Amino acid sequence: MRIDKFLKVSRLLKRRTVAQQACDGGRVSVNGRQVKPSHQIKEGDIVEIGFNSGSVKFKVLFIKETVRKEEAEKMYEIIFE
Numbered sequence: 001m002r003i004d005k006f007l008k009v010s011r012l013l014k015r016r017t018v019a020q021q022a023c024d025g026g027r028v029s030v031n032g033r034q035v036k037p038s039h040q041i042k043e044g045d046i047v048e049i050g051f052n053s054g055s056v057k058f059k060v061l062f063i064k065e066t067v068r069k070e071e072a073e074k075m076y077e078i079i080f081e
Helices: 003-009 016-024 069-075
Strands: 028-030 046-051 054-060 076-080
Touching: 003 016, 003 028, 003 069, 016 028, 046 076, 069 076
Parallel strands: none
Antiparallel strands: 028 046, 046 054, 054 076
16 A cells, blocks of 8 residues: 555545655655655554654554544554654
């Protein structure tokens, strides 16, 4: 799954365009490398998103195309906030 879609489906970012802009702005890294919105992620990847107020680092637990709101938080495990 593309990183921009994962961020939207997992509800870490509200919209896919916001996720794309974050990737294009160099604020998203996977396993320590900055990535483009089209980067394919897999289970076990460590993703970090930089915000103005800090950053969030999490591990991808599973990938699913569509999830309910209650299941979205189970897609990842926050490592560092």
